[in-house]
Amino acid sequence: MAAIMDESETWNRWHGTLQPTISITLHEAETDNSEQEAAAAQSLQDNSTLDLIIKTDPETPLEMDSNLRIGFIGAGNMAYGIAKGLLQSGDVPPTSVKVSAPSARNFVRFQELGVAVTHSNEEVIHSCNLVFVAVKPHLVAAVLGVITKYVTQKHIIVSVAAGVTLVTLEGLLPTGSVVLRLMPNLPCLVQQGALLFSRGTHAQPEDGALLRSLLQPCGLVEEGPEAWIDIHTGLSGSGVAFVYLFAEALAEGAVKMGMPSALAHSIAAQTVLGAGQLLRDSGKHPAQLRSEVCTPGGTTIFGLHAMEQGGVRAATMTAVEIATERARDLGRKPSHIATDNRK
Numbered sequence: 001m002a003a004i005m006d007e008s009e010t011w012n013r014w015h016g017t018l019q020p021t022i023s024i025t026l027h028e029a030e031t032d033n034s035e036q037e038a039a040a041a042q043s044l045q046d047n048s049t050l051d052l053i054i055k056t057d058p059e060t061p062l063e064m065d066s067n068l069r070i071g072f073i074g075a076g077n078m079a080y081g082i083a084k085g086l087l088q089s090g091d092v093p094p095t096s097v098k099v100s101a102p103s104a105r106n107f108v109r110f111q112e113l114g115v116a117v118t119h120s121n122e123e124v125i126h127s128c129n130l131v132f133v134a135v136k137p138h139l140v141a142a143v144l145g146v147i148t149k150y151v152t153q154k155h156i157i158v159s160v161a162a163g164v165t166l167v168t169l170e171g172l173l174p175t176g177s178v179v180l181r182l183m184p185n186l187p188c189l190v191q192q193g194a195l196l197f198s199r200g201t202h203a204q205p206e207d208g209a210l211l212r213s214l215l216q217p218c219g220l221v222e223e224g225p226e227a228w229i230d231i232h233t234g235l236s237g238s239g240v241a242f243v244y245l246f247a248e249a250l251a252e253g254a255v256k257m258g259m260p261s262a263l264a265h266s267i268a269a270q271t272v273l274g275a276g277q278l279l280r281d282s283g284k285h286p287a288q289l290r291s292e293v294c295t296p297g298g299t300t301i302f303g304l305h306a307m308e309q310g311g312v313r314a315a316t317m318t319a320v321e322i323a324t325e326r327a328r329d330l331g332r333k334p335s336h337i338a339t340d341n342r343k
């Protein structure tokens with residue numbers, strides 16, 4: 001289904017009503033983005049009359065408006081993973097993306113993507129209309145506190161911070177701000193992420209459709225109620241680490257039995273990858289696939305018995321539960337988020 005949104009609020013959000021200020025601010029000798037900045041400014045002027053055609057079918061990528069400018073506040077792993085995915089589609093040119101962080105430590109890999117970098121969060125909010133807030137949860141309140149005066153209803157703010165609720169985010173921003181909460185995971189780095197988002201009070205279905213379309217190259221993207229975001233954090237945001245722990249244990253089992261470590265880790269990674277791909281692509285229940293591996297009286301059922309005796313299933317369920325609860329705790333303690341000084 002296609003709709004031309006030339007009357008809508010969403011259309012106005014990036015169709016010339018927000019005039020980005022592309023300032024060339026060099027804070028450190030090694031960050032010279034002047035050519036990228038000039039190209040971005042030029043492309044903005046050249047394309048200011050293009051229409052945004054938005055298709056709401058999640059399988060069909062949106063045709064991106066060339067006035068869309070995407071910002072990241074925070075230049076860490078998650079920002080990089082999402083930025084890499086966004087650029088992968090080819091619909092978003094690197095000159096339309098800008099990233100900010102206080103230190104230049106992580107800038108190089110963004111610059112390698114052709115993305116502009118700055119130490120000014122204000123610059124990102126001035127020059128971008130869709131901004132990902134990708135700092136650690138305890139920094140969200142401080143970061144939004146500084147940029148809030150520049151946030152307009154023409155912006156779309158997308159937070160990836162674990163636990164920080166839509167109510168908290170909306171409370172830190174001007175009334176009527178368009179806010180979405182997204183929980184990605186680290187495999188966005190290789191376009192195999194699992195992402196779930198929820199729309200805030202003032203985010204329209206078109207805003208969700210746009211975000212979904214932008215993020216499609218990052219992996220599986222779903223929209224759901226906010227209550228599921230914390231669960232997804234336990235299942236998938238943190239779940240990636242649970243899988244790594246399992247992969248490490250698999251490899252160490254092989255090392256214990258005499259296999260060289262490098263080979264064991266390489267085979268463990270491929271085993272996790274292959275098992276995951278088959279699980280996803282076959283659409284079968286994991287128990288079905290498990291039974292397909294088990295020969296009666298064979299090796300697998302002996303191993304599975306040992307795993308059940310070790311409580312792997314219960315431990316994994318508890319890990320998802322406790323990580324979900326931790327995300328909920330973070331959401332219930334906005335003052336803790338604002339004042340905690342970690343990192």
Ligand SMILES: NC(=O)C1=CN([C@@H]2O[C@H](COP(=O)(O)OP(=O)(O)OC[C@H]3O[C@@H](n4cnc5c(N)ncnc54)[C@H](O)[C@@H]3O)[C@@H](O)[C@H]2O)C=CC1
Nearest residue numbers: 074075076077078101134135136137160161162184186237
């Ligand atoms: N790493 C993961 O697997 C996942 C992380 N998340 C969420 O993503 C967010 C970012 O996490 P990571 O990328 O892992 O963290 P990270 O530590 O890799 O990156 C954080 C970035 O924020 C920057 N930063 C610090 N203070 C800042 C400030 N005042 N203004 C602008 N930038 C500032 C840091 O320099 C760094 O570039 C967190 O809120 C986390 O909950 C969500 C899902 C998965």
Ligand SMILES: O=C(O)[C@@H]1CCC=N1
Nearest residue numbers: 162233236237238239
């Ligand atoms: O551990 C964390 O808090 C973040 C959120 C999900 C993955 N990493």
